[in-house]
Every structure is written in C-alpha cells, then in structure tokens.
Amino acid sequence: MSYFIARRLAGxxxxxxxxxxVVFAVMNVLPGDPALTILGIDSTEEARAALRARLGLxxxxxxxxxxxxxxxxxxxxxxxxxxxxxxxxxIGERLPLTFSLALSGMVVTVILALVLGITAxxxxxxxxxxxxxxxxxxxxxxxxxxxxxxLVLLFAVxxxxxxxxxxxxxxxxxxxxxxxxxxxxxLALVQSAVLARVTRSAALExxxxxxxxxxxxxxxxxxxxxxxxVLPNALVPIVTIVGLQFAGLVTGTIVIENVFxxxxxxxxxxxxxxxxxxxxxxxxxxxxxxxxxxxxxxxDIAYVIIDPRLRGARG
Amino acid sequence: MxxxxxxxxxxxxxPILRDVRLHVAAGERLGVVGESGSGKTLLAMSLMGMVPDGxxxxxxxxxxxxxxxxxxxxxxxxxxxxxxxxxFQEPMSALNPxxxxxxxxxxxxxxxLGLSPRAARDKALALFEETGILGPERRLSQYPHQLSxxxxxxxLIALALACDPELLIADEPTTALDANxxxxxxxxxxxxxxxxxxxxxxxxxxxxxxxxTTERLMVMYGGDVVETGATAEVLRAPAHPxxxxxxxxxxxxxxxxxxxxxxxxxxxxxxxxLPRGCRFSGRCGxxxxxxxxERPQPVATAPGSWAACHLLRARAxxxxx
Numbered sequence: 001m002s003y004f005i006a007r008r009l010a011g012x013x014x015x016x017x018x019x020x021x022v023v024f025a026v027m028n029v030l031p032g033d034p035a036l037t038i039l040g041i042d043s044t045e046e047a048r049a050a051l052r053a054r055l056g057l058x059x060x061x062x063x064x065x066x067x068x069x070x071x072x073x074x075x076x077x078x079x080x081x082x083x084x085x086x087x088x089x090x091i092g093e094r095l096p097l098t099f100s101l102a103l104s105g106m107v108v109t110v111i112l113a114l115v116l117g118i119t120a121x122x123x124x125x126x127x128x129x130x131x132x133x134x135x136x137x138x139x140x141x142x143x144x145x146x147x148x149x150x151l152v153l154l155f156a157v158x159x160x161x162x163x164x165x166x167x168x169x170x171x172x173x174x175x176x177x178x179x180x181x182x183x184x185x186x187l188a189l190v191q192s193a194v195l196a197r198v199t200r201s202a203a204l205e206x207x208x209x210x211x212x213x214x215x216x217x218x219x220x221x222x223x224x225x226x227x228x229x230v231l232p233n234a235l236v237p238i239v240t241i242v243g244l245q246f247a248g249l250v251t252g253t254i255v256i257e258n259v260f261x262x263x264x265x266x267x268x269x270x271x272x273x274x275x276x277x278x279x280x281x282x283x284x285x286x287x288x289x290x291x292x293x294x295x296x297x298x299x300d301i302a303y304v305i306i307d308p309r310l311r312g313a314r315g
Numbered sequence: 316m317x318x319x320x321x322x323x324x325x326x327x328x329x330p331i332l333r334d335v336r337l338h339v340a341a342g343e344r345l346g347v348v349g350e351s352g353s354g355k356t357l358l359a360m361s362l363m364g365m366v367p368d369g370x371x372x373x374x375x376x377x378x379x380x381x382x383x384x385x386x387x388x389x390x391x392x393x394x395x396x397x398x399x400x401x402x403f404q405e406p407m408s409a410l411n412p413x414x415x416x417x418x419x420x421x422x423x424x425x426x427x428l429g430l431s432p433r434a435a436r437d438k439a440l441a442l443f444e445e446t447g448i449l450g451p452e453r454r455l456s457q458y459p460h461q462l463s464x465x466x467x468x469x470x471l472i473a474l475a476l477a478c479d480p481e482l483l484i485a486d487e488p489t490t491a492l493d494a495n496x497x498x499x500x501x502x503x504x505x506x507x508x509x510x511x512x513x514x515x516x517x518x519x520x521x522x523x524x525x526x527x528t529t530e531r532l533m534v535m536y537g538g539d540v541v542e543t544g545a546t547a548e549v550l551r552a553p554a555h556p557x558x559x560x561x562x563x564x565x566x567x568x569x570x571x572x573x574x575x576x577x578x579x580x581x582x583x584x585x586x587x588x589l590p591r592g593c594r595f596s597g598r599c600g601x602x603x604x605x606x607x608x609e610r611p612q613p614v615a616t617a618p619g620s621w622a623a624c625h626l627l628r629a630r631a632x633x634x635x636x
Contacts, residue, residue, distance in 0.1 A: 210408040217363055217403075218423050218474065219396025232413050308458045309412060 004304055004311070012297040019289045020072075024065050027282045028057075038081055038276050055279075068282075077283035082275035087283045090268060097167060098264035101180060101253050102246075105187035109249070110242060112192040117199025118226055124204060132196065139193025144252055148186040148259040155182060165261040183260045187252050191245050198241045202234035209233070235306050243299030247292040316340050317362065317399075317482050317514060322374035324357060324366060324538075328587040331370070332357055332538045333610075339482060339514035344505065346529030346546055347518045348561070352583035354538040355518045359484045362516070363401055364391025379481065396427040400475035404487035406467035410459040416470045417443075417455030423477045442473035447503055465496035472503065482514040483507070489524050497521075501528045522565055526550055531619075534558045537583055537594030544620025554614075554622035557595045593625065601626060 028034065034057060035048040052058050055078075056067065071077060077087035120132040156164035162182055168175040206212065207230055215229045216222075254266030261267075265284060272280040304310050317339050324332035332354045339345045347355045360366050362376060364386065376383040378398060383390065403409045411419055420442060421435035430438060436455065443451035446469040459467055468488060475483055485504060489497035501517075501524050508515040517528050525532060525546065532546040534555065542555040553559045560579040581598045583589075590596045596606035606625055613621040614628050 210403060210405050211411045213365075214403065214409045214471070214474070215411070216365060217395055217401045219392050219394070219427060219478075220423075221392060224426070229411055233411070307413060309460050 005301065008297060008300040011300075012293065015293050016290060019293060020069060020286060021065070023282060023286045023289065024068060027278055027285075028061065028064065034278050038278055040276070072283070072286065078279045080272070080277055080280045082272065082277040082280070087280050090280065091265065091283065091287065094263060094265045094268050096170070097262060098253050098257070098266060101183055101187070101256070101262065101264060102249055104180060104184045105191065105249050105252070106242075106246065108184055108188035109191040109195060109245070112188060113195030113199050114231070114238075116192070116196040118203055118231060120196070120200040121203035121207065121230075122222065122226055124207075129200075133200070136193040136196045139189055140197075142190065144186055144190045145255050145259050147189060148182070148256060151182050151186055152260075165259070167262050179260075179262075183256045183262060186256055186259070187249060191249060191252070195238070195241055195245060199234065199238055202237040203230050206230045206233045232306065236303060239299055239302045239306065243296050246295035250288050250291055316379055317516075318375075318377045319362070320375040320377075322358070322361060322372070322376060324354075324361060325371045325373075326369065326586060328585075329589070330538060331586045332361070335374070335540055337533060337540075337543075339516055341481065341514060342508060342512040343531070344508050344515040344517060344529040346525035346532045347516065347535060348520060348522060348525050348532065349535035350520060350583050352537070352585075353535040355535050356486055357538075358535070359401065359486045359516065359518055362482075362484060363395055363399060364388070365395075396423065397478050398480055399482045399484065400478070400480035401484040401486065402468070402471045402475050402488050404490050406464050406471055406488075406491060407459075409471055410467055412459055415456050415458060416462065416467075417457075420470065420474045420477055423474070427478050438477070439473070442476055443470075445507075446470075446473045446476070447499075448473070463496075464492050465500065468492065468496075468500055469503070472500075472507070476507065476511070479511070480513065482516065484516045484518070486518045487520070488517075489519065489521065497524060498527075504528060522550065522562065534561070537589045538586065539594045539623065541595065541624070542616075542620075542622040544617060548617055548620060552616075554616040554620075554627060555595075555624050556599050556601055556626070558622070593623070603629065 033048065033052075034055070035051040036043070039048055039051060056064055059067070068078075075088050077091070079085065080087050080090055083090055116132050116136065120129045123129045123132075152164045155162045163175075163179045164182075165179075167179050170176050203226070211233075212225060212229060215225045220229075253264060254269055256262070257264045257266035258270055265287070269281065269284045269288075271277075272284065317337075319335060319337045322332060322335040323330060335358060337345065347358065349355050357366065357370075361372055364383065366372055372384075374384055378394060383394065386394075410416065417436060417439050420439040421430075421432065424430045424435035424438050425432060428435075440451055440455060443454055448454050448466060448469045454462070454466070454470075459470075462470065472488075483504070488504070489500050492500060504515060504517065505528055507513060515529070517525060519525050519528075529546045532544065532549045533540050534542040534549070534557065536557045542549060542553065542558050549558060550562065553562055557579070560577075563577045564579060566576055579598055580600070584597075590607045591610070592608045593599070593602075593606045593611050596602050599606065603625055609625070611623040611625045611628070613623045614631060615621050616627070
C-alpha cells in the first residue's frame with residue numbers, strides 16, 4: 001500500500017514539475033517580448049528595457065525559472081503589474097470565494113449525480129430511468145454560461161428570490177451564501193448531468209454481479225442493497241470521472257464568476273489577461289494546474305481506500 | 316417446514332416449471348438433480364421469492380403454514396431475512412469484494428436481529444468456527460480475495476446460517492470447487508442440517524454429491540419433476556428413462572478407458588421447443604404414441620416414490636392383465 005502511494009506521490013511531484021516548466025515556458029520562452037506584451041506596442045524602447053530589468057528579464061532563462069519556482073514555493077509570486085500589489089495578496093483575497101464556489105459545486109454535483117444515477121439504475125428500463133436520462137441529456141447539451149443566464153432570468157429577475165450577481169463579502173454569511181446559490185447551481189447542474197450517467201451505468205454493471213444476489217438473498221431491502229453494496233462497488237469509475245470533472249469545475253468557475261460578477265480567481269484571471277498582466281496570469285495558471293493535478297492525485301489515493309484488492313497490488 | 320404444491324412458472328414463451336410439488340421437514344435433506352435448463356435454479360429462486368421480472372408464478376408455497384404464493388416483496392424479504400437462506404454456485408463472486416468477510420456475516424445480525432456490532436462480531440466468529448473456517452479470528456478481518464474457494468463457500472454458509480434459517484437452499488454449492496473441497500463442504504452441510512434441525516434443499520447435477528448429502532431425491536427435466544423417492548432407492552433402481560440415462564452417463568473409475576461413456580443424445584431444448592406431453596420425449600428413445608402430447612401422471616414405484624412416465628403405466632397394466 002505504501003509502495004502504491006509512494007509511486008503516486010512521485011508521479012504527482014513529477015507532474016507538478018512538468019506543469020511548472022510548461023507554464024513558465026509558455027509565458028517566458030516562447031517568441032514575443034513579455035515587456036512588449038505588458039506595455040503594448042506603443043510603448044518606448046527605454047520603458048521596455050527598464051521593465052525588463054525590473055522583472056529580471058535580462059537574466060538567463062534557467063536562472064529566471066529557478067527564481068520563479070523558489071519564489072512560488074515560498075508563496076511569493078512577484079508583484080502584479082496591473083494592480084501594483086503582490087500577486088500572493090491578490091490570490092489570498094480571492095481564493096476563499098473561488099474555493100467555496102468550487103467546493104459547493106463539487107458537493108452538489110456529487111450528491112445530485114449519485115441520487116439521480118442510482119435512482120435511474122434502480123428503475124432500469126422504466127419511465128423513471130428514461131426521465132432522468134432525458135434530463136441529463138439536456139444538462140449535457142446546455143452550456144453553463146447560458147444556463148446561468150436562464151437561472152438569473154428566472155430566479156433573480158422574475159421571481160426575485162436570489163441576487164442576480166455580485167458578492168457582498170463574508171461579513172454577512174447569509175447574504176454571501178445566497179449569492180453563491182445560483183453560481184453553484186449553474187456549475188453543478190451541467191457537471192452532474194455527466195456524472196449521473198456514469199453513476200447509472202457503473203451501478204447497472206455492478207447490479208449484475210453475484211454478490212448483489214447474495215445481499216438480496218440475505219433479506220436486505222433494495223434501497224440498502226443499492227446504497228450499501230452496489231454503490232461502493234461502482235465508486236471506482238465514479239471517482240475517476242469526479243477527478244476529471246474537477247478540472248472542468250475549475251475552468252467552469254472562470255466562466256461562472258464572470259457571468260455572476262463574483263470577485264474570485266476566475267475573474268482575476270480574466271482581468272489579468274485583459275490587462276496583459278503576465279506575472280499574475282502565470283501564477284494563476286500554475287495555481288489552477290496545481291489544483292487539477294492535486295485532485296487527480298487524490299483520486300489515485302481514493303482508489304486504494306475504496307478497493308482493498310488494490311492495496312497489495314504493485315502499480 | 317416447507318410445502319410446495321402445484322408450483323408453475325410461465326414466461327411469455329411458455330411454461331418453464333410445471334406443477335412442482337415438494338416438501339422438506341425440519342432436519343430433512345432433499346436433493347434436486349437435473350441438467351442445466353431443467354428449472355432447478357428457478358425452483359430455488361421461487362422459494363426465495365426472487366424469480367426474475369417477467370415470469371409468472373402460480374401455485375402454493377407454504378412455509379411453516381404461512382402461504383407465500385402471491386406474497387408481496389416485503390413479506391418475501393422478511394422470509395429471506397429470517398427463515399430461508401441460500402448459498403450459490405460461485406463462491407468467488409458471491410461475496411462483496413470491498414467488505415471484510417466478518418462484516419459481511421455481521422451485517423444481517425445487526426440489521427435483522429438488532430445485535431450490537433460487538434455482539435455481531437462474536438456471533439460471526441462463532442459461525443466461522445461452526446462452519447470450520449480455519450483461523451476464524453484472523454479471517455474475520457480479511458477480504459474475499461484473500462480466501463480460497465472452499466473458505467469463501469464456508470463464509471457464505473456462515474452468512475446463510477446467521478439468522479438461524481429453517482431451510483437452507485444450496486444451489487450447486489460444490490460445482491466450482493475441487494473434488495476434495497467439495498466433499499468437505501457436503502459433509503459440513505449434512506452436519507449442519509442434523510445439528511440445527513434445519514431443512515436442506517441441495518441442488519446439483521453431481522449425482523455423487525447428491526447421494527452423499529441427501530435422504531430424498533427429486534429428478535427434474537425441462538421444468539417437470541420426473542421422478543422422486545429415497546435417494547438411495549432412486550439411484551439403485553431408477554424408474555424414469557431420464558434418470559436411467561443420467562445414471563448411465565455417470566463416469567465410473569472401474570470402467571475408465573474400457574468403454575465409451577454413454578450419453579443422453581441431444582440437450583435440453585429451450586422452453587418454447589419442449590414437447591407438450593412428456594418433456595423428455597424426443598430424447599428418450601423408448602417413446603410410445605402418446606408421449607409427445609399427453610403429460611404422464613405420476614406412477615408409484617415404491618412407498619413414497621413415484622415417476623411420471625407412460626411406459627410405467629403401460630408396464631403396470633401389462634403386468635396386471
């Protein structure tokens with residue numbers, strides 16, 4: 001078991017290193033002068049030279065990379081060009097909001113998908129199954145940003161139940177949570193449509209196995225059999241997809257934060273790109289990539305927790 | 316005590332079980348033999364109320380006097396929880412792979428008998444000891460993939476015994492096991508039935524296993540019971556041509572290599588192609604005119620034994636005349 005985890009940990013660190021190289025290369029090594037990108041084409045050569053010196057761009061590439069990595073490990077991502085403050089501060093202010101949004105999106109996605117998927121599997125081939133599959137097909141087909149606008153139109157503009165956007169800050173927790181309801185729904189409905197299908201087919205696969213018959217023969221009710229025997233055995237494919245969907249969820253927050261005017265990391269990324277703030281963009285891309293790689297590492301660990309047969313296995 | 320009368324199961328394509336009657340008293344051991352497709356597994360599932368969707372069940376199933384024919388799922392579930400238990404052919408796949416086997420056995424004790432986890436664990440340990448599981452204490456916390464086939468079948472038996480059932484249905488419990496292990500499992504089943512005064516319905520196509528496990532025997536073919544009686548008697552003097560064929564097709568060590576093993580020609584046809592009369596007509600080789608269309612009635616062959624064959628009636632009449 002420790003061998004398995006050690007291997008996965010090594011893979012995790014290796015992936016992070018590769019990600020850092022790629023992110024750094026895309027921003028710094030590829031053709032194009034970062035100073036020109038930041039200052040624009042109507043800047044003077046003197047101004048660009050001064051900026052290059054200030055950013056350390058006149059140093060050799062390898063040194064700059066090591067400098068950047070060393071800083072990042074200390075939590076120092078440099079100073080944002082457009083905001084004029086440390087990038088770590090910008091991220092620190094916005095991380096809680098994006099984290100809350102991603103977390104609530106993930107939790108709602110998983111709960112909704114498991115309930116719908118297992119319910120559909122239990123009613124396999126009957127109207128309940130068709131209904132759920134039809135809904136999930138619609139969910140897959142609808143883009144998140146468009147669904148967001150529909151939700152705003154219905155619940156904010158017409159019914160006036162929830163705010164249409166913006167974020168009041170955590171000082172008023174009720175208002176803060178209320179403003180997260182629609183963004184969470186927009187994120188989760190689309191994601192859970194996919195996951196519900198995966199859950200359904202994984203559960204149907206498991207329901208054919210002999211131990212499910214044993215559980216029924218032991219006199220357990222169908223709900224108990226489904227949730228306590230079938231679902232745990234269907235978790236490996238479900239967790240795999242959850243890991244992959246986490247990437248979609250993180251990128252989803254970028255779109256959703258912009259639709260709902262939420263001051264989170266996604267909105268910061270969008271603004272930084274618009275302001276050609278390479279330093280901030282680089283830090284944010286690295287952060288998002290780290291989140292996704294970490295999620296996939298956690299999925300690998302989850303496999304071992306779920307399935308005892310993998311614990312002795314090498315690889 | 317279980318009594319089945321006129322049990323029939325019909326699919327859209329036609330009848331697949333016809334007028335089965337059987338009874339198993341406390342401590343009694345009844346064997347059911349027949350080829351694949353004879354309906355023996357379906358019979359077992361119908362006694363558990365677990366007949367697949369789309370099949371129509373009629374007839375009477377009385378368990379301790381309570382009529383289960385037409386009972387709803389909740390009533391069957393209560394029955395499965397406490398009174399009738401079943402073990403299956405595939406010990407490899409019949410256990411939840413993600414659970415420690417001790418937890419699997421403790422689960423019905425906690426849910427059906429309301430035992431505390433602590434007490435359930437102790438009872439599971441006692442069941443492991445009773446079913447002859449080696450190193451029972453250590454086994455409790457192992458997973459199915461860490462156990463051999465024989466040990467897994469013992470775990471399944473322990474699970475089946477958890478709530479002290481009155482009837483244990485064993486559907487081909489030894490088929491997937493080595494001969495040696497199979498022998499020990501059948502001995503265990505006989506001992507458990509005796510000690511617990513528990514009925515045993517032992518389903519198998521292995522005549523040797525049936526003969527050492529059961530007192531009475533029921534031979535099935537194409538969804539009909541064709542012959543029944545004391546196990547030793549039926550095996551010594553089979554009356555129905557199908558039973559005769561089944562016994563002749565048994566490999567014997569003495570004759571090994573000296574002669575070709577006789578077989579019953581053909582295989583059990585699918586339900587919709589079975590003859591309306593005697594199910595065995597067409598493969599029998601001794602048919603008379605009425606066999607294909609007229610269903611043979613049971614003819615007593617010995618006290619408590621009968622076989623359903625037109626030839627027997629014809630023979631009995633011939634002898635009487």
